Amino acid sequence: MNKSATNLTVNRTLLSRVMGGVLSLLAMGGVVVMLASFAYGKNAARQSFDRLLVGAASDIAESINVVDGTPVADIPVSAFGLLAFADSDRVTYSVRGPDGTLLTGHDGAKERLGEPRAITQPHFFDSSIQDEAARFVTVVRRFSERDFSGNVFVTVGQTLRARNAMAMSLTTGAAIVTGLGGIALLLSAFFVIRSAMRPLERMTQEMLDRDPYDLTPMPADGPAEVVVMVHAMNRFMGRLDRQVGAMKHLISDTAHQLRTPVAAIRAQAELAIEDDGDHLPQRLDRLVRRTRSLGTLLDQMLSRALVIHRSDNAPPTPVDLRDIALKVLEDRDHEVLAPHTVVDLRIGETPVMVLADDISLGEAVKNMLANALRHGTSPVAIGTSCDHGRGEIWVEDAGSGPSADVLEKIGQRFERSAASTGNSAGLGLSIVRAVAQAFDGSVQMDKTPTGFRVTLSLPHQTEVTSS
Template sequence: MPSGSPHHRWTLVSRVMVGVLSLLALGGVVVALASFAYGRSAARQAFDPLLVGAAQDIAESISISDGAPVIDLPVSAFGLLSLAPDDRIFYAIHGPDGALLTGYDGQDLPERSGNPAQTRYRDGAMQGDAARFVTVSRLFSERAYSGRVFVTVGQTMQARRAMALDLTRRALLLTALGGIALIVSAFVVIRSAMRPLAVLTRDLMHRDPYDLTPMQAGGPAEVTIMVGAMNRFMGRLDRQVGAMKNLISDTAHQLRTPVAAIRAQAELALEDEAQRPQRLDRLVLRTRSLGTLLDQMLSRALVIHRIDNAAPTPIDLRDIALTVLDSRDHELLAPGKDVQLQIGEDAVMALADEISLTEAVRNMLGNALRHGTAPVVVGVSVDGDIAAIWVQDTGPGPPDAVRAALGQRFERTAASKGNSAGLGLSIVAAVARAFDGQMIMANVPGGFRVSLTLPLKQQDTP
């Protein structure tokens, strides 16, 4: 099974839980190290005073007799050290010259640099085991004896290690209990936070494949944003499916009559030689009408597709007008009719799709050539923050009662005389709506004008 298979992908809950467990494991290691360090420090603070107390008791028991120190080891000194019964004890008493007066040999005095009256601590070894030593001194200033006597007391560190480990175990136990509680809480909270996703997944799985209606946006802001994006995607998909259905429906409905008429005219032309020229003329007229219908139907399907799939880009409307006139389609559509261009020197920028806008203007021009009065003018203008590309003829235009329906599909006027498919202005209206614009039909001085208006895009100044 490939590695990208859903069976090998971790769920979001498992990923978050792995992250939480990793953080807890790292935190546990840090807490263990900190607890052990704290335990050693606590053990040192607990046992070092016992060593100092024992050493001071021994130092206080020293007296001078006949010019020599006399040592009477007190039982209380060793009673303090007996609080750690499993540890071995070391003691040594040295004179001012470093000579051993009593006790065990083998442990050197600490360096005498600095103040010799200070209590000195050091770590060392006692018969191969780690040990802790402390040295205190007592100053004698008598006629027969003068100088410092140094008392060193040591103890192995088994009790200290046991205390440090005990404190560490207790801290780790509390940390483990807190970690378990945190894991359970995190799991509950994560599952609760992921519940809207589970609900969304269930709704999607049980939804009809043909149901593209918007979904209810509930739950946290992140889920709402995701549902909104899905709804926008389904909206575009619904429009695409609708456009495809309309194209299929329109094709089935609109082509039936002209195809039947073409077939009938062809059959009549074959049967009646006397009427054949008239039949052929009608056949050519029907064929042209069918070609116009197919061209506009495909043009509308192309525009609807690009509206939902092509991102709008800044376009100079003057370039659209020039492109439409440079194609010279109007010379084939209406030979001999005068078509003029009216644009300024300044750019007129708008956000739109170039192909869709070109198709819209081409249909505006074709509509004017079929039903208007020459000369026909293609122009670009600006009114405030509105950019417009328009087509104007010198005729009066359709009546006001007819204009409201001209932007609908397959809407024909009586003046069309079968030469129009009724889709041209519906394409213009669809393009205008797609880019936040309008299609406006109005009488102006000198004739009738159809305009496609769009919000003006201000040019960036350097």
Template sequence: MTDPAPNGRSLSLTSRLAIGLVALLLVGGVVLALAAFAYGRVAAREAFDRLLVGAANDIAESISISDGELVIDLPVSAFELLALAKDDRIAYQVRGVDGRVLTGYDDLPVPTRAQQPGPDEAFFDAGFKGEPARFLRLTRRFAERSLSGDVEVIVGQTLLARNELAYDITRNALVGLAMGGAAIIMLALLMVRSALRPLGDLAGTIAARDPQDLTPLDPRGPREIAVTANAINGFMRRLDQQFDAMRNLISDTAHQLRTPVAALRAQSDLALHEQNPERRNRLVERIHRRTVSLGRLLDQMLSRALVIHRLESARREIVDLRDIALDIVESGDHMLIAPGTEVRVEVGPEPVNVKADAISLTEAAKNLLGNALAHGRAPVTVGADLSNGKAMLWVADAGEGPSQAVLESLGERFLRSAASRGESAGLGLSIAGAVAEAFGGRLEWDAGAGGFRISIVLTASEDGR
């Protein structure tokens, strides 16, 4: 038998972590790329702005006054600085104190009032020959007898070199980021595989186990693996309990039924070959009694199997024991078990609440009632009441009750003597005792002159909690 193919939509933990890391790095890479590009633009602007400042200062220093006129001797060093941006166009202009263009381009833009942070120096962006450009306006003041006023020097260049430097800085940053991201992903995958190795070891341990081996796993290891191992151990413990219940049911059935079935077969064989009508009738009567007793035994064994199953899986709820007492009497099952036997109900006006499983309690009470009908004397009374903070569901009859041997063997799964006779009083008491213990209670009995009373004693639940 081959294992079913895994769901195609499911992903391993390693794949999920890898996808998460890649997505995180991609988002982080986009953010860092934008940050790197912004930093590159700022760095490129500052670098080339210094060239403009150097060139403008060189030109401004070359201006002098001769005979009351401005004389400009353009320095070669200014243009050498601007020529460092080989592919960019260069623009310059010198204005006299009267605003007249002394040299350079006549149509260069001038900064607006908002672009002039200071009186002496101002950077501004504008177009030049259809291309975006960066400009610097530098003011030099003269205070001579022959000439007084401000001379403006405007120097600019297009942005090709600036943009190229910004892109180059961004590319270098992205290359480093990509290499670092790849290294982080590889290291992260190695760490994830190393961290998940105990989980794989746990899976391998479980897969290599024998199907019948439900012993606890070793919970030692990382905390997360220990939690998983403890959860698996809890599940296997519950599974083992269910298997034990099934094995016990099969064992009990084989043990309890072997003797009465063999007796029925022997008596039926005798009746089949008996020629005397009177003896045949006695044998048929014995077979009938055995069959009725065997049916009662089977009912209680199935009841025990149901109770054991529900004790492991049923959810505890608030149950009023008065309702249990009323239900088992009103169901009328006692009329089929012991026709004509008087059965009474005795409950009070106050609730008798417990936290338990109603079906399990009902089965336990039915077994107590069945034992009273089969082995006690009428009248039989079913009741529920409170006594000293204890909730009691009880069955009483006018008889002496089970023998001391049966009471002392309470809790055993079966009685050999009962099985040999096809009886089941001990099994019924065992069911009731198991239910009482499962809900934190006990089974109590009292035999006196007034008859025999047996009670399931549980802790009362206050205010329905």
């Protein structure tokens, strides 16, 4: 119950984080859109009402006539009809002569920027009408008559209420559309993220529903990111399954294989105690042979467990097979197994590099050599070679080797040949095969012109970093 609750909490947290990121992006985008909408609305309102101001000022300027050498303005109603669209705004105007003298209108509308005589195009400026912000425009009408020559300046102003209302209306409309679009995107993102996370939830549920001892691979379906995670989990479960399998085999093998030798040793020891003195040397000799056989069995069982453990836990490193062959020979274990057997070393001057674990390779080669010493014919040789892009380490004896039917069974756990004298545990070549499988290699057993050879072949590494 606690595990399920924890997983669900993690899923909700992941969803909330993603949704929080999406919401943040939408919020930042909304702020940018609002600022842009406000700027656009303000600019659009300014351009629209500025045109109305220019139209009104132009109408007033067109109504000016020169009477007895004096400009006279007959203000048309149409001029203020344009400004009536903004019914809540205040309006002011002024008509001034060439020297800035007020001819008609309000004195407060006098332009405050620059010299009026310098104005040749409609000129906009900001000021105030009775302490309220306003927008003004000044247009010029030039007269060149006999009794009057010069510029007449018409200034029209309007407060900003309608402009601000239009800008806010445009901004509000954009905000509503943006908000609705953001909500739609947020809901869409929620359902898309939930859909994308569904394979994770399904995988979590499958893991929770599994038996604790079920380490079979999980089905790799769903998005590519989930498939990568499932493959990684399957590889981990595969390694764990091999470790658990090795442990189970070790326990079952120990329970099954040690029962008979231990019983035999106990029986020989009891007979040695109860038998007369004439048969004591024979009893002790059998007891020693049984003890040696038990020791060999234990060594090979532990060796096989070590090889399987290191194949999943020790990372492969570049190894020179010549060093492995030389070390196995220098350990001199063969002198204990077969004191009178000659063992030759046949390695060249060229490195034979493979990517593997040196300890596992050493255990494999030791078992290959022990197998040749027990069942082969002297002399025995251990050597290395390269063949078709593969590094090889081999053990060869001068015998003819086992028959074809025996070759098919050799390499299986606890499989002994008919020629075995009882000292073999049947695990030697099984260890060699386990090492070969761990490092993408293979095991070949062939008859040669000079005897019988067992070869451990691994992919050859041509580029090796020197230490």
